[in-house]
Amino acid sequence: DRCGFGEVIFGEGKSAELITRIIQTQLDAQQHALVTRLDNTTAAQVRRCFEHAFYNPLAHTLRVGQLECPAAQQLDIEQVDQIPHVGVVTAGSTDQHVAEEAIETLFWMGIPFRRFDDIGVAGPARLMASVPQLQKADALVVVAGMEGALPSVVSGHVAVPVFAVPTSVGYGANLGGLTPLMGMLSSCTANVAVVNVDAGFKGGYLAGLVVSRIQHATTKTSD
Amino acid sequence: DRCGFGEVIFGEGKSAELITRIIQTQLDAQQHALVTRLDNTTAAQVRRCFEHAFYNPLAHTLRVGQLECPAAQQLDIEQVDQIPHVGVVTAGSTDQHVAEEAIETLFWMGIPFRRFDDIGVAGPARLMASVPQLQKADALVVVAGMEGALPSVVSGHVAVPVFAVPTSVGYGANLGGLTPLMGMLSSCTANVAVVNVDAGFKGGYLAGLVVSRIQHATTKTSD
Amino acid sequence: DRCGFGEVIFGEGKSAELITRIIQTQLDAQQHALVTRLDNTTAAQVRRCFEHAFYNPLAHTLRVGQLECPAAQQLDIEQVDQIPHVGVVTAGSTDQHVAEEAIETLFWMGIPFRRFDDIGVAGPARLMASVPQLQKADALVVVAGMEGALPSVVSGHVAVPVFAVPTSVGYGANLGGLTPLMGMLSSCTANVAVVNVDAGFKGGYLAGLVVSRIQHATTKTSD
Amino acid sequence: DRCGFGEVIFGEGKSAELITRIIQTQLDAQQHALVTRLDNTTAAQVRRCFEHAFYNPLAHTLRVGQLECPAAQQLDIEQVDQIPHVGVVTAGSTDQHVAEEAIETLFWMGIPFRRFDDIGVAGPARLMASVPQLQKADALVVVAGMEGALPSVVSGHVAVPVFAVPTSVGYGANLGGLTPLMGMLSSCTANVAVVNVDAGFKGGYLAGLVVSRIQHATTKTSD
Amino acid sequence: DRCGFGEVIFGEGKSAELITRIIQTQLDAQQHALVTRLDNTTAAQVRRCFEHAFYNPLAHTLRVGQLECPAAQQLDIEQVDQIPHVGVVTAGSTDQHVAEEAIETLFWMGIPFRRFDDIGVAGPARLMASVPQLQKADALVVVAGMEGALPSVVSGHVAVPVFAVPTSVGYGANLGGLTPLMGMLSSCTANVAVVNVDAGFKGGYLAGLVVSRIQHATTKTSD
Amino acid sequence: DRCGFGEVIFGEGKSAELITRIIQTQLDAQQHALVTRLDNTTAAQVRRCFEHAFYNPLAHTLRVGQLECPAAQQLDIEQVDQIPHVGVVTAGSTDQHVAEEAIETLFWMGIPFRRFDDIGVAGPARLMASVPQLQKADALVVVAGMEGALPSVVSGHVAVPVFAVPTSVGYGANLGGLTPLMGMLSSCTANVAVVNVDAGFKGGYLAGLVVSRIQHATTKTSD
Amino acid sequence: DRCGFGEVIFGEGKSAELITRIIQTQLDAQQHALVTRLDNTTAAQVRRCFEHAFYNPLAHTLRVGQLECPAAQQLDIEQVDQIPHVGVVTAGSTDQHVAEEAIETLFWMGIPFRRFDDIGVAGPARLMASVPQLQKADALVVVAGMEGALPSVVSGHVAVPVFAVPTSVGYGANLGGLTPLMGMLSSCTANVAVVNVDAGFKGGYLAGLVVSRIQHATTKTSD
Amino acid sequence: DRCGFGEVIFGEGKSAELITRIIQTQLDAQQHALVTRLDNTTAAQVRRCFEHAFYNPLAHTLRVGQLECPAAQQLDIEQVDQIPHVGVVTAGSTDQHVAEEAIETLFWMGIPFRRFDDIGVAGPARLMASVPQLQKADALVVVAGMEGALPSVVSGHVAVPVFAVPTSVGYGANLGGLTPLMGMLSSCTANVAVVNVDAGFKGGYLAGLVVSRIQHATTKTSD
């Protein structure tokens, strides 16, 4: 299983030297590396040490690799309809950076996905227009802040696992993201699972695993 | 202003004697009485003392009166379209008892209303079908438990004040209603105001006040 | 309904470019724009792009427009007695910036209002002197920090909806505004609805909607 | 200091035998005994063992004694104006049992007091009428549930220490009394100190101590 | 999609009559019914109305059906190795009733599963012995109370989505299940998604959906 | 009552201009002014406008005055034994700045006091040595952070009101001062009343009021 | 290591049959059994199955055994001075049942101990009198409710590990034991470690382990 | 007991002058000094005043001394197997600075220890490999952030007291370290005691005390 997913590196509070060392170990083991929660300055230092490194300043992630595994290889997001894929949904433009972390994780895993941006409950028409496409995905990542109502609303329209990612966007009663977190856990629909506040990485990884399982199963079957 | 709204009696923890005494004072002052959070046993004792008393066992409310004021007089709920009125909305059947408290309050105030039952986000088709009628109301009371997403969703379709009532229906992360409470306060739509957990009475009273102001204004104008 | 209220833009975390683009879309659709939670620097950049733009540094809001709709047109606050209007109340001078956000929203909506400043419970005489004027308003926005007692006290004197706005002014047990928030939700008076901590915008918008409904109703009636 | 105040017995969870034994020790030491949080059944068992015992079923307290000290000796509450005394204030009738615990404590201490019942903020006229008498007291105990606004309001009218006692009366956002507790601690007036939820005993004891200090001082001076 | 999964009925607080009526509607629509959080007494009343009804007193669930769809049909749990299936894991015997709710949901969905009982961190040997079998499952439901460490530990050994179900088993710092809930959300491993406290139903449903997606995909492929 | 205590000015978030204006109004009314929570920069600006102004940089307070009233006049702290006075107690040197706020308030009120520094429970010998002097005070202000055990310990040795001031000194489980706050409210001794976290001003003011009442009473008596 | 400590059985929510089966397995393995949190009824059923079983109704524990190991063998508590032993301390009589759980655990481990009852901070003289004996113990278990100040106070007098056990005795701000829990964790002394609310078993077990290590070490050395 | 452990100095918020003065007093009393939570700048100032001072910038601690006592004397960490010693365990590299504080404390106490770095649950193989060595220690300090599962897992493998130190490493549901704190307190294993968030000092001190007791006992015995 030489192209399996390696351990993701939590960048917060780690020095550039330490991160560089861990990445090199992973590359030596034929794995692509993914660093999350990495600030601009440290990223710049780390990037200098590798040829194939991509830093996403919105997501605060760094991907390193260029191996023979499919990961980190751009897929055609517009034509994912016919293949197993993840849908990544945001409520508003303030949720974008968390969705980007999910998307970087999917790139790193080599899992196809489609984006649905800014379809929150404040503008119900945009959401309704997306429903047919949402129903094509095999797993959804739904990112929402403030009251976090979107995963409940979206999950009512689909029959796949919905990985809800609460964000810390909001103020006062939002409680730094705890309110949407608790709300998503209390969802009245059955197909919503929840990850930590702002944990775009986890949402993407879990949805990616679902599609990965389907890929494995169909590969085995078609053999 | 002889037919104004009197003070509502909070029944919890009060003896039948005390409640009876307060009601009598209000009747003497030409006011209808409304008692909330009154258990069956105490209600039975109080009811014996008055001729025109109605106990709603679901809402745990008691209305007493039969004066010349319009309050407590049944209005035609089906044909409210043409007159200023309140819409009372529930997410699921478990929210019914809180909505009933709002409705009893509206009866007591003599304010017309229309009900929208069981149109929560788990079944989006039922909600969409109600939108045209929801848009006819001058104020809405929206009752919802679990994650409390419904007020956000409903308010995106209307341009009137929405009084959101969180309920303690749910478990774990619902935190006895605090999660929908906090969620409603964090709503990404602008027209949602919130009252206490299970406070159907307050939701009904506030929405009733809005319609009452409109009634006053149009009466004055048409004079 | 060409002069209806557009969607308000939540400025926090948005770039000047993004905000400018959204405003332009709204102006093209014949709507005045209102941006909230906008810091000085971003505001300065956005303002440069529009002829009729007003930034309120206390409220951190930006209004853009100059269309034929009545909004954003100054009304005579001193002589509102005879027309439907909102009352905006503050407990102390530290609550001022939140009240300003409410007031900017009312300007944007074109809704008349009257201010009642610094009438908190620590100085009961000032409050008592304001009661006759408070009773003239059709809806009240009451802004208070620390323990947030003012909405309860004010609402005992009036018979209209009171939209309570807790502020994060205070320390320790104030819990960043959660204590007045919870207190206002627990109010022993029936006519208090609550919005999020520091959400002057929501308080103003909801009270403005009440007056707007009355305006509509009286216009229809007098036709 | 033979007539000083003994240790008060916390009755909850203690057996009748244990309580009886502690009371006897106190009587032997020439002290009156006060037991708080004592349920009816245990109280009945304990009472049988002593000649001079008074159980207050509302306060759930038991006083035992009949010694030569002034404590437990009824004072003329109506004519306290001329002597140092405590004022005991309640917001509503549901706060009564907590006020009773304060009052039993004052009886046990032999400290004069005057009651002010049901003068909460929902009925501002009753409060205003009491102000002249409230200003006669040397210390106040103010008992209030729900949002707990009363101590802030009352303290604005007096220049003595106000001991605020939050009660667990309320629901939802009241959080079992934590909301009024936090609110009272955040009071915008300077002369409010707070004790635990439902701790009528502590409120009464502290206010009683203030008056006790004054009694001592004046006795010494007049000697 | 005639054999799709219907809406699950939340039994708490619903009358036997209401539940019976909803079940009948689902049977008429050719769907198996599943009721959760149903107490013994109500279950007995409902069961009388249907021929093929199974009540699980540990899980507090009721399944009704006997249609031509595969659901509710017992699968050979011992020989699931070769087919896509769910693993259901418990930390200790006190977590059993929550796991039973997950299992009943899987029966109702017709999804194969294997159980792993009592392999919590207090006895590390039992857990290590189960690892080879755990790695055969396509999705895991891990039920744990107290500190809820098990999902973190288990997920370190597998590469599939782990749906963690915190239980309210514990006392004090367990906070009614909130502590394991928060802990699971903070998991240092990437493949843990979380559902509400005691929500065995949701854990089972989500894991079942993953296997269901794989079944669909392989069916399509092998066609 | 020309020398009574004026309203204290909460300096946080107020401009130098506003503060200067309020102080001038108070001086005109023959009152000394006290401003709390005033940062160095604003204080410097305000001080320039008045002749008799004292800024305490540790307490962050400013006192302004030089009238014929006794306030703000230094008293002999070493020889307070024979006169009614306040005791101000700290647990450790990190609590000093909060105690300074209490002391500045007492200076402003003209109330005699004695300090007891650094006698926390970690060094029990220092506390025991202070007991005889602690018992001389008529009211105590006890300032403590971390777990806030000191007020409970001190109050067991005296028979006067103890005003406990929790501080935000500590980390983690200290919860920004909420832990000592809650602990002090739960004190097993009867004579502890509590004020907000870091509210040295309130602790000093309340203890000062007790001594002020005694001064009044003895003055009246000795007449 | 045939006489080592077995796994303790958490009795809450387990059937008599299950508990009996686990005990039998332990006896077969030559271990004494200890069941905690066992109610009277279940205990009675279990006890019937074993010859040497002791149920402590205050502690809600059951010990089973009579093997050749020293455990469960009564030691002379009065003369422990010369041997390594644990000190078990309570603040008041309401903490007794939690201390009993600690003591039963020590009996089961065969570890000598001495009790210090009712030496809480409300009566400082009793505590001071115990200090010389407290200083003889090798580890302390200190049980306290309400504000939980006792471990801080006691630990200031000794130089051994203090295992603090908060209890849920108290009301309001005690928060079901969370306040003393948090207070003990914030202790200003360095030698306090904390276990869960009411976890007498854990306190006793940990202190017992310390003494057990010392016993081992001295045995090895003296060989 | 001339070489006993002195009081540790809490450096946060103290001036260099004050710290220098306290250190000098301790040196004069023949004690080594340890200052915790000391920032770089203050440390530099203090260090200048003493000859033998060591600042650990990771731990933010300063040790001062060079007396004839064994403390602060480096021990051979690799060969601790045969002597009583502490094991210091971390889950990941982000926990390092807290472990360093524990280690500095052990150096200051002169207690031997062995480190186990980065053996958290995300990589179960590394943990399993360490078990034989972990079982050699007489007490363990286990430092972990995020969900804090490691102490539960480690304690299942040993029979000595485990002092768990939660860290504030994490985000969202980690709640600044409160989630691992609460989780460790809820541990399903019996031998875990907990200290405050990030309190490496306390963990090291307590574990050091256990070993110190053993050293004393064996010294006495071997005499």
Ligand SMILES: Nc1ncnc2c1ncn2[C@@H]1O[C@H](COP(=O)(O)O)[C@@H](O)[C@H]1O
């Ligand atoms: N200050 C504010 N507080 C809460 N909600 C706001 C605020 N300003 C704008 N909004 C809401 O945020 C939404 C717009 O969000 P966005 O699309 O991110 O600009 C609208 O539905 C507004 O009602």
Ligand SMILES: Nc1ncnc2c1ncn2[C@@H]1O[C@H](COP(=O)(O)O)[C@@H](O)[C@H]1O
């Ligand atoms: N035990 C449960 N926990 C959470 N949600 C549930 C549970 N059982 C049913 N539901 C959900 O509750 C909704 C049905 O609610 P109701 O209409 O009140 O029966 C469905 O959307 C289910 O997904």
Ligand SMILES: Nc1ncnc2c1ncn2[C@@H]1O[C@H](COP(=O)(O)O)[C@@H](O)[C@H]1O
């Ligand atoms: N440090 C403080 N903490 C709490 N309340 C204060 C403080 N300083 C002043 N106050 C109170 O705040 C009120 C004045 O607030 P303001 O009108 O905003 O200056 C007065 O009633 C004072 O009692």
Ligand SMILES: Nc1ncnc2c1ncn2[C@@H]1O[C@H](COP(=O)(O)O)[C@@H](O)[C@H]1O
């Ligand atoms: N990092 C720390 N965390 C908690 N307590 C500490 C810490 N460092 C020192 N202490 C304790 O703080 C007390 C000294 O406080 P202080 O007198 O303010 O220096 C001593 O009793 C120490 O045990």
Ligand SMILES: [Mg+2]
């Ligand atoms: Mg939007």
Ligand SMILES: [Mg+2]
């Ligand atoms: Mg439904």
Ligand SMILES: [Mg+2]
């Ligand atoms: Mg003011």
Ligand SMILES: [Mg+2]
């Ligand atoms: Mg009342």
Ligand SMILES: [Mg+2]
């Ligand atoms: Mg087990």
Ligand SMILES: [Mg+2]
């Ligand atoms: Mg100290």
Ligand SMILES: [Mg+2]
């Ligand atoms: Mg006692």
Ligand SMILES: [Mg+2]
């Ligand atoms: Mg790691």
